[in-house]
Amino acid sequence: MHFRHILSALGRHRIAVGLLVLEIAFSCAVVCNALFLIGSRLERMQRPTGVDEAHLVEMFIGSVTRGSADAVMAQTRTDLAALRAIPGVANASVVNQTLFGNSLNASGVSLSDEAKAPSIPVTQYMGDAQLADTLGLKLVDGQWFKPDEFITEEQLESGHSGLPVIITKALADHFFPGQSAVGKTIHAFGTNRVVGVLDRLVQPHDSGPAEYYGYAMLFPVNLPYTEGAYVIRVRDAAQRAAVLQGALRALKADGPLRLISPKYAFTLESQRDKYYRNDRAMAWMLVGVCLLLLVVTAVGIVGLTSFWVAQRRRQIGIRRAIGATRGDILRYFQTENFLIATLGIALGMVLAFGLNLLLMRHYELGRLPGYYFPVGAIVLWLLGQLAVLGPALRAAAVPPVVATRSV
Amino acid sequence: MFGYYLDLALRSLKRTPILTGLMVLAIGLGIGAAMTMLTVLHVMTDDPLPGRSAHLYTPHLDPLPLDYKQGGDGPDPTDDLTWPDAMALLKAQRATRQAAMAGGSLLLRPGRADLRPFYVDGRYATADFFALFGVPFLQGSGWSAADDAAGAQVVVLVDALARKLFGTGNAVGRMVRLGEHDYRVIGVTRDWQPAPMFYVDASAKRYSDGDMFFLPLATAVDRKLDVNGNFSSWGEDRAETRMVSPTTTWLQFWAQLDTPAQAAAYRQYLVDYSAQQKALGRFQRPPANAKLYGLMGWLAHENLVPGDVRLQLWLALGFLFVCMLNIVALLLAKFLRRSGEISVRRALGAKRRDIFVQLGIESALIGVAGGALGLAIAQLGLWSIRQRPDDYARLAQMDMPMLLGTLALAVLASVLAGLLPAWRACRVPPALQLKML
Structure with a gap:
């Protein structure tokens, strides 16, 4: 190939070539990082919660006239019986906080009861004996709570200590790496003995460092409905809407005046959608910026190459007249573009790396994985070749007879 | 002279409608994206109680x-x-x-x-x-x-x-x-x-x-x-x-x-x-x-501005930067292609400064058109922001200063982008180019 000729021709347009190289480099850097950002958002949106998401619905109920604690608790038992009797309901329970909900209940947890012991905030789920089955939680070690271990909310408020706890595998691995957590003690509400380890359960919403997302505890507490939400597992995912309607009807039919509204009844799936709405918007925005950047870069390549083709019409005619084929001319412009793109990509890799360092400093982002570099390079090479094709074909169509004409 | 240069610029832009269109599109997209995010930042960090704050x-x-x-x-x-x-x-x-x-x-x-x-x-x-x-x-x-x-x-x-x-x-x-x-x-x-x-x-x-x-x-x-x-x-x-x-x-x-x-x-x-x-x-x-x-x-x-919004602002500004690089390259090509015309004007007595001003006006004209397109794109962008669930989203509206700022930024960006190409073009020596004609 005639690299030397191409290079010497490019040398005559140093500024224009420089600008094009810069443009390609910058696009490459942004595209690499944007793809990485999109990838990490998608990964974040796919994190499992450890519960049976497809079959869960939940309702929050505002208590308008507050009765005595006993009356509320009795009402809770009546409600739960009514909910479990609805056709299509597998199980129902009260939980203190819901996944993707706004409230997050957490305690500082440490391995010792000294005040200065290092502690981390861990979210706590509380609920009755049916909660684990309702949520569809899986135990990987130890056992579930025994029926006599469940306490009331008043006992909890009055500082009941020695409550057993079930923790997630992620939390167990954090506190007791390489050993079974069952039988060990942690300090959350006083001293708590670990009786079981869950495969997975996550924070209601992201709080603290990313690895804390999978840290959660489960406590055996029989809560009144005013302290949390009803969560219901249906047998068939298609019945979720019908079950929600049925549940609203069942609860309205019975009990004191209270706030029961479809506004506070959701499927877990819709809550998940809502929770990740911003991530989705951000991912689409990044896709949009990438596409626009590529379009603008292509515009630059088409514009400049067209100019060069027009400027060199005479030279092209001469080359054609002395024996160059159409293919030779086509390949000349394609090679030229390949060289410029390669220069741009090489510079772009350095920029992409720098940009990633900058993002890591300001946005808690990981290091750009190596495979994004070749992806970015291939995208820009392809883009360059596509953009240059039109002007290059026009150049190849220049007839040799042009050589015999003056301007 | 301004009217004459404007006329020249219009003629020159009309001669290459595709290239002109691409440049207007590039600056419009860049300005539109940047102004969308700047408007969001502006409403988020605005003075809540002017006069009292x-x-x-x-x-x-x-x-x-x-x-x-x-x-x-x-x-x-x-x-x-x-x-x-x-x-x-x-x-x-x-x-x-x-x-x-x-x-x-x-x-x-x-x-x-x-x-x-x-x-x-x-x-x-x-x-x-x-x-x-x-x-x-x-x-x-x-x-x-x-x-x-x-x-x-x-x-x-x-x-x-x-x-x-x-x-x-x-x-x-x-x-x-x-x-x-x-x-x-x-x-x-x-x-x-x-x-x-x-x-x-x-x-x-x-x-x-x-x-x-x-x-x-x-x-x-x-x-x-x-x-x-x-x-x-x-x-x-x-x-x-x-x-x-x-x-x-x-x-x-x-x-x-x-x-x-x-x-x-x-x-x-x-x-x-x-x-x-x-x-x-x-x-x-x-x-x-x-x-x-x-x-x-x-x-x-x-620190009310969420990290995502700041990241989007930087992305938009980076995008504007690429658009400007693009326009510099295209203007350079466009101006140098007219070396013949420029050297004739130089030989007929136009000073370098005159050429520079003439080309500057041409760039500014692209900026005005790009700014108008940018405004439309920014309105579209702000509309899409208002569809977001965030609490700040519904505030995303352009006020008068932002509107005028958009046009000003577009003209400024295109004039800046035109500086290097115009400088290169006004250094075209009169005689040499004439000989080639």
């Missing part, structure tokens, strides 16, 4: 014990004040006006068959709240300091809520049932919502709906009404005494200080107060930790 300050004390450890990304307890501290600052009366406040959400039972009970957000505040922030009254007035002391059962409603409950008639003197108690309406304010809501607790949404009612703070504390916001506690934490505990922060506090000297005196007073509390053994940390933030300073400290 310069005199509003929020004092912060540090009553935490020495060994208190801030956990993870939890709320900073020193963002808010404890009840005893807030009351001490109020009693000292070192500011022209000052008020302590906290947000609350109460169930409202309208007592009408056609309206179901619903929750409303409002604020528990001390008497000076209305004068301090200049809340405009439509009917009646706020309560007095004496009402504060007595824990009066009165409420001030916002117009929208008053109309919902009582229609267009006079609301003053009517009763409203909030939570478990009845309150007498003593005033109705115009719908009033500063954006951002600078005086709310860090856990509140700062760009969503404003307060719908105002209750005396003492009444809320007497009745232990529900509070929206962080209770940060580092001592004994019992539900019954939480609100008045000296080791629980939950109150926001704002003061009006009219002169810099008054502000300096207040700052000194905060340090003196902390020193006094330290001497009494209540505070443990250095008295110099006490701070006084101005309104805009406080908003900057709170």
